[in-house]
Amino acid sequence: MTAYLVTILTLVCIAIILGLSLNLQWGLCGMVNFGMAGFFALGAYSAALVALSGAGTLAATVTAATICALASAATALISLRLSDEYLAILTLGFGEVIRLVILSEEWLTGGSLGLPGIPRPFWGLVSEKDYELLFLGLLILVVLGLFIALEILVRSPFGRAIRAVREDDIVVATLGKNVTALRVKAFAVGGAIIGIAGAFHAFYLTYIDPSQFSAIITAYTFMAVIAGGRGSNKGLLLGAAVIMCLIEGSRFLKDVVQVLDATQLAAIRLILIGLGLILFLIYRPQGFAREYSLKGSKLISPRT
Amino acid sequence: MIAQVVLNGFVTGMIIALPAIALTLTYGILKFPNFAIGAMLTVGAYFAYIANAWLHLPLVWAAVLAAVALAITSVGVDRLVFQPLRERTAITLLVASMGVSFVLENVARFVLGNSARSFEVAIARPQRYFELRVNMEQIYTAATALSAMLAIYIILRHTALGRAMRAVSDNPALAAVRGIDRERIARWMWVIAGVLTAIAGVLAGLDRAIDPLLGWNYVVTVFAAAILGGLGNPFGAVLGALTLGVVEETSTLLIPPNYRQVVSFCAIAFLLLARPQGLLGSVRVKR
Numbered sequence: 001m002t003a004y005l006v007t008i009l010t011l012v013c014i015a016i017i018l019g020l021s022l023n024l025q026w027g028l029c030g031m032v033n034f035g036m037a038g039f040f041a042l043g044a045y046s047a048a049l050v051a052l053s054g055a056g057t058l059a060a061t062v063t064a065a066t067i068c069a070l071a072s073a074a075t076a077l078i079s080l081r082l083s084d085e086y087l088a089i090l091t092l093g094f095g096e097v098i099r100l101v102i103l104s105e106e107w108l109t110g111g112s113l114g115l116p117g118i119p120r121p122f123w124g125l126v127s128e129k130d131y132e133l134l135f136l137g138l139l140i141l142v143v144l145g146l147f148i149a150l151e152i153l154v155r156s157p158f159g160r161a162i163r164a165v166r167e168d169d170i171v172v173a174t175l176g177k178n179v180t181a182l183r184v185k186a187f188a189v190g191g192a193i194i195g196i197a198g199a200f201h202a203f204y205l206t207y208i209d210p211s212q213f214s215a216i217i218t219a220y221t222f223m224a225v226i227a228g229g230r231g232s233n234k235g236l237l238l239g240a241a242v243i244m245c246l247i248e249g250s251r252f253l254k255d256v257v258q259v260l261d262a263t264q265l266a267a268i269r270l271i272l273i274g275l276g277l278i279l280f281l282i283y284r285p286q287g288f289a290r291e292y293s294l295k296g297s298k299l300i301s302p303r304t
Numbered sequence: 305m306i307a308q309v310v311l312n313g314f315v316t317g318m319i320i321a322l323p324a325i326a327l328t329l330t331y332g333i334l335k336f337p338n339f340a341i342g343a344m345l346t347v348g349a350y351f352a353y354i355a356n357a358w359l360h361l362p363l364v365w366a367a368v369l370a371a372v373a374l375a376i377t378s379v380g381v382d383r384l385v386f387q388p389l390r391e392r393t394a395i396t397l398l399v400a401s402m403g404v405s406f407v408l409e410n411v412a413r414f415v416l417g418n419s420a421r422s423f424e425v426a427i428a429r430p431q432r433y434f435e436l437r438v439n440m441e442q443i444y445t446a447a448t449a450l451s452a453m454l455a456i457y458i459i460l461r462h463t464a465l466g467r468a469m470r471a472v473s474d475n476p477a478l479a480a481v482r483g484i485d486r487e488r489i490a491r492w493m494w495v496i497a498g499v500l501t502a503i504a505g506v507l508a509g510l511d512r513a514i515d516p517l518l519g520w521n522y523v524v525t526v527f528a529a530a531i532l533g534g535l536g537n538p539f540g541a542v543l544g545a546l547t548l549g550v551v552e553e554t555s556t557l558l559i560p561p562n563y564r565q566v567v568s569f570c571a572i573a574f575l576l577l578a579r580p581q582g583l584l585g586s587v588r589v590k591r
Contacts, residue, residue: 093569274406
């Protein structure tokens with residue numbers, strides 16, 4: 001039972017990292033990323049290849065983050081003169097390109113067979129039995145670090161500027177800010193975070209193949225951000241945890257409902273994710289929690 | 305060899321053109337890119353498959369049934385999902401359309417599973433004209449797609465509905481002032497989109513195996529075609545689709561065929577850098 005709990009928490013942590021990145025890109029800066037799964041795969045494969053070459057897991061994580069940041073920046077740059085619809089299709093296309101490259105370039109990625117035997121960080125430090133717990137501890141530290149960094153970022157001038165870009169980029173441009181630079185930076189930082197998530201996904205499973213990176217990942221990350229409340233990192237923690245527990249918990253359904261086969265159960269899960277997404281958008285667009293905003297009363301000092 | 309590839313490309317382009325027109329009409333009238341277009345195509349193909357394989361209808365009648373069923377489904381989805389979100393931003397709508405895409409695709413998967421299926425049609429010998437090999441399927445595809453496009457042209461150019469649709473697409477406020485009911489136009493637009501996408505689904509199902517990811521494989525190309533023609537411009541979408549069909553097929557002479565979608569992706573990436581309004585689009589750049 002503890003082992004199961006540790007597994008779920010590990011998956012929740014990876015989902016939270018993904019959610020944090022989408023919350024920065026879409027929640028705060030208003031840039032839709034439909035290629036989450038592709039960037040995630042890019043991060044996982046970069047990290048796996050570097051780690052397998054024996055360069056160490058830290059170098060692998062940094063490489064994954066850098067590659068994903070560069071790829072994100074490039075994608076954002078292509079669409080810089082256009083409205084958000086084009087970014088959505090470009091990111092979706094980018095995700096498909098990554099998937100096709102991974103499937104086709106067998107010499108590099110192992111094709112549909114995947115990459116086995118990916119090294120793990122701090123492997124051998126503790127007994128094999130306790131390792132999962134150590135990994136979870138490490139992951140929680142990473143999540144905490146990213147969460148605090150992003151909370152600081154939201155409150156920084158940069159954070160305010162990107163939220164202003166989301167609301168009305170023309171006003172921001174009028175105020176003399178470089179909208180293009182802000183958007184590219186926000187998208188690149190988000191990309192780096194996806195890269196980190198990908199790296200930890202690869203370390204955790206020690207084996208990656210293309211089937212792990214389907215569009216489902218994009219869907220549940222959006223679901224987590226929408227449920228948590230767009231723009232709110234705290235809400236996201238809750239959103240990602242709830243979504244992941246529901247997804248993982250619904251695996252037990254197959255013991256209860258025996259009329260349905262595995263494919264049908266998987267389909268029901270995805271239908272529910274899709275429905276949840278739509279229902280939240282219609283009935284509770286603000287999500288569980290509200291985004292951080294400076295209260296007017298804090299700006300005007302009360303005269304008492 | 306080249307002529308053969310170009311011919312195949314034209315036929316592929318015709319399959320892409322139909323959902324590209326549907327996409328561009330939705331964008332023109334409701335101002336959001338409908339990411340569920342791929343799932344709609346899949347569902348259309350499955351409707352036809354059910355009529356064809358379970359009810360043993362000939363494929364033509366199965367296609368008609370599928371068109372009606374998908375038109376009803378599209379109007380229903382609009383009523384339940386897109387209409388309540390009408391006044392929200394395009395981003396909200398496109399995320400919602402992604403949700404719709406998941407629901408539709410997985411309802412199909414739930415009912416018929418993951419296995420690949422094909423229509424019950426008699427296998428015909430390919431015809432030969434000079435050096436060209438032409439499948440009967442290709443002839444049917446070209447004939448069906450061309451008639452559908454002609455019908456759309458007539459509707460858009462020569463009927464009151466078409467004029468109203470173009471008016472709403474051009475300037476919704478002005479159209480409203482003139483007494484055009486946007487909701488009614490939107491409903492008809494979904495009917496047309498459903499019919500076109502269902503036909504494309506049947507044609508795609510003739511071309512390759514029917515599985516839950518059938519439509520997904522076309523999404524990037526369909527969007528690329530619509531963007532190439534300038535989003536919101538139906539004639540541009542056809543031109544974009546034919547161009548991409550030929551370019552994708554020709555590219556298979558040089559690069560592995562599984563990289564077809566990459567070609568489309570690169571095409572839109574370069575196009576967006578060089579000519580953001582699309583080949584035929586009017587200038588509508590936000591930033």
